Amino acid sequence: MAWLVFVFLSLIPHLSAVEGLAVAKPGCRTKCGDVDVPFPFGIEPGCFLEGFYLNCSQNATDSTYKLFAGNVEVLKILLPTSQARMKNAISWQCYNDTTRSITDNIWSFRLSSTRYRISSLHNKFVSIGCDTLAYNNMVDYQNHQYRTGCVSVCYSQESLTNGTCSGIGCCETPIPPAGINYYKVSFDRNFNSSFVSDFSRCSYAAVMEADNFIFNTSYVTTTNFWYTYNGEVPILVDWSIGNETCEVAQRNTSNYACASPNSVCNDLGDGLGYICNCSKGYEGNPYLKDGCQDIDECEDKSTCSGICVNTPGSFNCTCPQGTHGDPNSAAGCNKIERSSPWVKFVVGISVGLMVVVILSCLVYFVHEKRKIAAIKENCFKQYGGQLLYQEMKSKQGFTFTIFKEEELKEATNNYDAKNILGEGGNGTVYKGTLKNNKDVAIKRCKTIDEKQKKEFGKEILILSQINHKNIVRILGCCLEVEIPILVYEFISKGNLFDLIHSCRAPCIPLSIRLRIAQETAEALAYLHSWASPPIVHRDVKSSNILLDENFVAKVSDFGASVLAPMDEDQFMTLVQGTRGYLDPEYMQTGLLTVKSDVYSFGVVLLELLTRKKAFYLDKSDDQRSLSSIFLSAMKENKLEEILDDQIMDVESVNLINWVAELARECLNMEAEKRPEMREVAETLDKLRKNMKHPWVQDNPEEIESLLGEPFFFQYGVGNDFIP
Template sequence: MRPMVLIIQLLLLISPSKSKATISSVNTLPGCQDSCGGVPIPYPFGIGRNCSMSEDFELRCDTTSNGIFTPHYLPDSFMIMDISLSLGQVRVIDDPISYWCYNNKTKKNNVSNWELDLRGTPYRFDHVKNKFVVIGCDTLAYVNFTDNQNSYLGGCVSGCYSPESLIDGSCSGIGCCQTYIPKGTNYISFWFDDNFNGSEVYNFNPCGYAMLIEEERFKFNKEYITTNKLVDKNMSVVIDWAIGNTTCDVARTNKSSFACKSNNSICLNSSSGPGYLCNCENGYQGNPYLEEGCRDIDECANQNQCFKPGKCHNLPGSYRCSCSFGWHNKNNNLRECELNLALLIGICAGVVALSFLGLGTYVMLERRNLSKVKEKYFQQHGGWILLEKIKSNQGFGFTIFTRQQIEQATKNFDNANIIGSGGQGTVYKGTLRDQIVAIKKCKMVNESKSKEFGKEMLILSQINHKNIVKLLGCCLEVEIPILIYEFIPNGTLSHYIHGKRQGSCISLSTRLRIAQESAEALAYLHFSASPPIFHGDVKTANILLDQNYTTKVSDFGASILASTDEAQFVTFVQGTRGYLDPEYMQSCQLTDKSDVYSFGVVLLELLTRKPAIDVHAPEEKRSLSSRFLLAMKEKKLQELLDDEIKHEDDMEVITAVAKLAKECLNMKGEERPTMKEVAEELDRIRKIKQHPWGQEYYSKEREILLGEASHDIVIEHTSYFSIDKGEAEESLAVGR
């Protein structure tokens, strides 16, 4: 291995705080410098000899030169922004940019080609976060990628005829194009095609560029074409690193060289190539590469972890809550306690008496219920399956109620107890076993699926998510089964934004929180439920708000479930006008992308505070989604927004939400994002709202969407990339 030198300058992006100082104290070897220029240097990296795991990670810090340090075995010059232990990544500033500049006098190009060789080191270029980018109006650049075994050739062509055709933020072939890099790349070189010499565009585009950049932190600016500003622009690149070149199973066999030294660490095989990484187990934090480096997280340091008079007990990697003597858990809530008078009177006598009484009551009720469940409808709706499940698993949180119990709870379905009604049925407020619940009386049942009802209840009852209304039980002694849900006191999102509360102010932060919580719930149904569940009737009337105004998605199981195949279940619904997926209306095929379309309409209602369908408006303006898409096309989004949130400081965030809603409303389902992607995007937007300095990320997109940009968007893209078929399919899958 030949020694190579990389000068790395640490960027002072964040001032060191007490919390970071505390963590850094267990991030380095004893007696070693723990930072350079204010940036933490965690082990296995180290400053100076005997402070790193090996010379691959050895650094030298020169505090007299603005925090410059030198690690071994990396070529060229970089400036480090941060080092991640958990991800196994180093983010650096990539100064060298390959370029050509046309000389009108000599009629030739001044060319600067570029390469970076990481072979023979534990480093490789991250194939997910980095992209190969070419900028210019008459530029074709080639790139050679090499991993430990293969070499690949790729390229990207960028062209334009005038500055007027350029669009800020667009890198689709007009002035800017990009393509992905293969997994495991540790050598890259760039060069330009001489046939693209820039002679026809030199008067407004003097130079063309080729570079490797971190995609998320790069936004194309048309000034990069007409000026030389790109030369002075700092471009970041993400470099992956790993320990050794073996898997975790092999590395564990040699305890002396195994890098995961902490007792509370876990080993993970590197996803970008040979080698492995170490992480702390759940409930621990710190440096897994050091003995005692993973420290237990004291969850009890949070005084609100357990409700008073409950006590918090920190455990290795976890915690538990207990009630003080004379108190017990309230309503089976393990974090809340209430006074237990029976326990104070006498524990022993009470336990014995209650045990016999409970056993006798259970036997008596089971015999009584057993005689009733033999009736026609109980058997028809698959009640035996449910009953056997409940009897075999006492911890199964689902109850079969009798018809008498339901009638008593609703006072024989008194209209005074109605809390909601719609095309699928009527919802009553009632009390069952001292618990206020919502009782759904459906209007219709799919007779062909009636026998599957019991199996489907088993699936729905196991759905457990903080933003989904919990299904508590059902009643099978009626012609159409009745469903019992937890009661949500603050009504629907529709009433909150359109009803009597319409005069009240709803902040943008609240709207974003409601949107994200709803998206998380739908993503859970799509990706975490087994089998997956498609809601089929996403709308503001089916999104509830609890006492803390936390979002609760409801009616995911309000109708009989219909199975399209053995791998998935979908709710048998008709949907609601204004929210229906156009593809579903044509094919009658309900998919997860149908929920994505309906959720896009919910986003519009949160942004505009206008109903999905305005029956009093002219025909062409009744549909909110149609009005929105037209406003986006005509760059008149601001005219549609709710005045309460139309603040200049928030327009970048609002623009991002509008863009997300537009993607959800795509006429082609396959081109819509998944609910998991929607939830992740909303989480990112909320973080940008909470940290205002991040809003510049959306500034250029806002100019386009609001009509402040001067030109229409034109999207053209040409990308040439030649690799073997298997590697290409893998790279394409990651790129998506």
């Protein structure tokens, strides 16, 4: 993977080694949807402390469950730091050139009379716009009022700078450390964007988590800020128990919250109450009886170089018998030298004569065995194996598996050529069957550089947490080899390239092609916009789009060829990809962005429309690239000459033209002018919804039936079609 998004994660959630131990009260629900609900919080009667009730509600739109504190959605509860991540609405103000009027939508964030306060350390008040004065009107837990604000101005798009929020298009101010539990945004109407509406029509403001915001110039000139966060930004709040000090709370043992005997109480002061933490040497949930469990320090081999014995809350480290030194220091334990030359000589000669023949055979065997074991251990460490093991141990529901080399050899019959699913520049993929009879796809990569080695463990953690119905899921990896082996879920129907370009390829209805295109776009949009951290695929092509038993598209090979971190902004990188799909701007400049994936997807869209390959080596220069052929045909109004005859009929013309226009936008030579993948996915969704095909049902059995005999379908769209 060429960059670490800022998200295959973090990609993408903050990870905590102790979160896996944060459990609910016995007999109570531990989760609401994907959110852990640790005690003192609870969603059922008798499962929470006073003031820590949360509501678990089902979303009517997608039937998922979401967690709420009052009417504020809770995204995550951070038990060790006594914090919670919640959703906070973005307030906005827009100027209308036509009516010369101002429209706004002002929101407030209310946590009054609760245990929550807006964190002054981790949040900031952000205002975006080129003619904006926004105020942050706040009230603390003692009903004291505060007001801050900031001005952001600019007179041209050229004055804006990515990543800089210092008053030019973006400004930010800190939150007072006063226990704020309510705030409301207001805009000064004298600053209304009327003078800059030709390039900046709207202003935005919100209190949000500081680490979750990096200014982008498109936030000023477009509505990207609103849509990037879907109208709601994350905000971090502190929470505490009651309003008493630890000394006062401990007098009333029936209400004292630090229930674990291995916990400590920490005062927050000024009537803010207290929080509980596990004592040194323990970890877990201090609010539960027996919630703080002893840490076995001896499991970390770097803790002690001698004999380690774990004790409650600590450990003992001593040197083995016959050695001396400090087992806790770098020098470690050293063997005690005994001066007895005559004894050593006699014993040495006697033993040597007796076992010299045996040892000569065993030494080589032992040496080779240790050498192999050392190589495996070194590979495991350098690829972040210890980090992966810690995450697997600490996080509940973490299904990632670290495989042994012998397991994968057995699964593939020692990588028998009969089990090869595909080969490419990055490696070879085999079909394997694990001991539990589960089929998997096993990829043996060819090369990996030193930078990728250092970041491999972190990036695999991010990839393992990607969960989308149209993305092939990574199940595990093997780290005791020179180049890591990746294990993916097995997708049974092959890839899109073979489906549309094989000489035995069936007649594929236009509806099926559009569905595959939309599902692929949805997957890429998820990687670009919703994965945490975001991910650039870097090698989008039809052979990397797999089809399952229901012919649902599954994007594969993301991050497998290059596993390295990446920022949201453009950066210089070694150009990699597949000829015919590569973004021309990326090839010329080496600047890789999400728009490079958009270009590659545009080529895939052309393959679906024309059933032609992306690149032909045996043709003339102007006929080699499918994208060049397509753009030339569009310019000369000869699109029908390159389209696949199987999808051409009178009723489909309008729809195909819309799809072709979308492909042309994706193939724009200037990356900035290409649409975002989420916009492409939304457009394809609208096109599919407006497509009427009463005689054909879109199901996998229909495609299966087409494999044996040709069949023609009719499709139509209404005259009032609107994309």
